[in-house]
Amino acid sequence: MRTSIALLLAGLPLFLLAACGPRPGPEPPGPTWTPEEVYRAEGDAGAAAGRGLQDARGIIHGHSPYSHDACDGEPRDPVTDAIDEACLDDLRRAICQTRHDFVMLSDHGESFARSEFPDVLLHRPAEGDTLVDRGSGPVANRIVCGDESTLVLAGTETGAMPVALEGHVDPDPAERARIYGSTEPADLMRLKAAGAVVLAQHTEDWSEDDLALKPFDGFEMYNLHANLFLNAGPALELILLAQDPENFELLPHPEVVLALLFSEDPRYLDRWSGVLARGVQRVTTLATDAHRNSLPDLLQDGERMDSFRRMMRMFSNHLLIEPGTGGGFDDRQLRDALRAGRLYGSFDYLGFPRGFDFHAREAGVVREMGASVVVGSELVVEPPRIQNLDPEAAEPELTLRLLRATAGGWVEVASAPATGGTLRHTPSEPGAYRAEVRIRPFHLRGYLGDYEHLLDEQDFVWIYANPIYLEP
Numbered sequence: 001m002r003t004s005i006a007l008l009l010a011g012l013p014l015f016l017l018a019a020c021g022p023r024p025g026p027e028p029p030g031p032t033w034t035p036e037e038v039y040r041a042e043g044d045a046g047a048a049a050g051r052g053l054q055d056a057r058g059i060i061h062g063h064s065p066y067s068h069d070a071c072d073g074e075p076r077d078p079v080t081d082a083i084d085e086a087c088l089d090d091l092r093r094a095i096c097q098t099r100h101d102f103v104m105l106s107d108h109g110e111s112f113a114r115s116e117f118p119d120v121l122l123h124r125p126a127e128g129d130t131l132v133d134r135g136s137g138p139v140a141n142r143i144v145c146g147d148e149s150t151l152v153l154a155g156t157e158t159g160a161m162p163v164a165l166e167g168h169v170d171p172d173p174a175e176r177a178r179i180y181g182s183t184e185p186a187d188l189m190r191l192k193a194a195g196a197v198v199l200a201q202h203t204e205d206w207s208e209d210d211l212a213l214k215p216f217d218g219f220e221m222y223n224l225h226a227n228l229f230l231n232a233g234p235a236l237e238l239i240l241l242a243q244d245p246e247n248f249e250l251l252p253h254p255e256v257v258l259a260l261l262f263s264e265d266p267r268y269l270d271r272w273s274g275v276l277a278r279g280v281q282r283v284t285t286l287a288t289d290a291h292r293n294s295l296p297d298l299l300q301d302g303e304r305m306d307s308f309r310r311m312m313r314m315f316s317n318h319l320l321i322e323p324g325t326g327g328g329f330d331d332r333q334l335r336d337a338l339r340a341g342r343l344y345g346s347f348d349y350l351g352f353p354r355g356f357d358f359h360a361r362e363a364g365v366v367r368e369m370g371a372s373v374v375v376g377s378e379l380v381v382e383p384p385r386i387q388n389l390d391p392e393a394a395e396p397e398l399t400l401r402l403l404r405a406t407a408g409g410w411v412e413v414a415s416a417p418a419t420g421g422t423l424r425h426t427p428s429e430p431g432a433y434r435a436e437v438r439i440r441p442f443h444l445r446g447y448l449g450d451y452e453h454l455l456d457e458q459d460f461v462w463i464y465a466n467p468i469y470l471e472p
Helices: 005-010 046-051 085-097 109-113 173-180 185-193 208-213 224-229 232-242 245-250 257-261 266-277 308-314 331-340
Strands: 054-060 102-104 130-133 138-145 148-153 161-163 197-200 218-223 283-287 316-321 343-346 357-362 365-368 372-374 378-382 397-406 409-417 423-425 431-440 460-465 468-471
Touching: 046 054, 046 357, 046 365, 054 283, 054 331, 085 138, 085 148, 085 308, 109 173, 148 331, 161 185, 173 185, 185 197, 197 331, 208 266, 218 224, 218 266, 224 232, 232 245, 232 257, 266 397, 266 409, 266 431, 283 316, 283 331, 283 343, 316 331, 357 372, 357 468, 378 397, 378 431, 397 423, 409 423
Parallel strands: 054 102, 102 148, 197 218, 218 283, 372 468
Antiparallel strands: 054 316, 130 138, 138 148, 161 197, 316 343, 343 460, 357 365, 357 378, 378 423, 397 409, 397 431, 431 460, 431 468
16 A cells, blocks of 8 residues: 555654764774664763763654554554564564664553553563563663663653653553543653653644643654654655655665655744743653654665664664763663753764763853753853764764754854864853754765755754753
């Protein structure tokens, strides 16, 4: 069956962004970057590593067969209610292929509420999985991926989107389903008491009052599905071209094919700015929102457009964690960093970032993303680079920006090309200030097929960082 417009609008990965700038210092091990290449975060936190932090790279907002509409709408056997093991295999394989440190699932409530831990953690002991259990039951599952592993945490996207739950909020499936479907402040607080970081999904569906006044920990700065509504025309063009193999030479490389669909969503950016301009503090995240249920059409590599792997490959959330004893981490370090706002999002499928850092200096003391500091503190943005970029490739052009939240949107207060090195700025006004990295991805010449004109027509956002709050 050909993909319909309705399915198209239901979801499609899209994002174009790349990496950048100067390449100081030795490169981490690994082959030269190509669109197919995936690198582990390996704890790299740029300059923040010297402050005792580690980079944990992962997915926040993704679906599994424990969502009723995943797996082409048939995640369970209609007779036995058993989970589709082939689809679960596909998701677990994608988790390993994309080499994330963590995945915070957000399964829909009807299926999630009637399923139990550790099943909703995708636990398969026969495949070497290890549960994190601190005595009250399993709270996370570590999936083995060769000599690496990925920590999987459960959550739900129903009324709100509590992620990193330590267990179901109530032993009664009916009562837990009610709570998961509620957005009442008392129920959101119950979710927090169950360990969850309570986020608002699909920012376009919430008012500024909701996001500022309800007891959310945060909301989304970007969502794949929402982005598609801004680009239905180009998306349909892509689908039609992909129907005929003779058109494949016109298409971008399969791993960057969605570059032509990316748009920054003013609904997300304006709400983000408007909420923070009220003086509240909220963390924001990039939402993958993978279901594997919308675009079965195949690209040149023989893989469906909306595969778990392809969607999970495109971008990620980077949490700067305070590692536990021995240098490792579990759900607690991830949850703490997320609540604290130590997060930046990067669009990795066009280049993996190395060396990015955004912090403040308050009276000589470094303060991280999410921190509150006094006016007069210096804001510092360190430029990243593309990991293992071929020295023969065209050099991308990178711009560093600092923006302040206002009721009318984000206002740029400072910017500089990355060739100038570190961007430093001392704001004179209180408010929420975030860093952003933009790129002209000239290193993609030869990978964009009939769409190389995009390289000469625009720049793209590559990194969104969470803010630092300046107070009087």
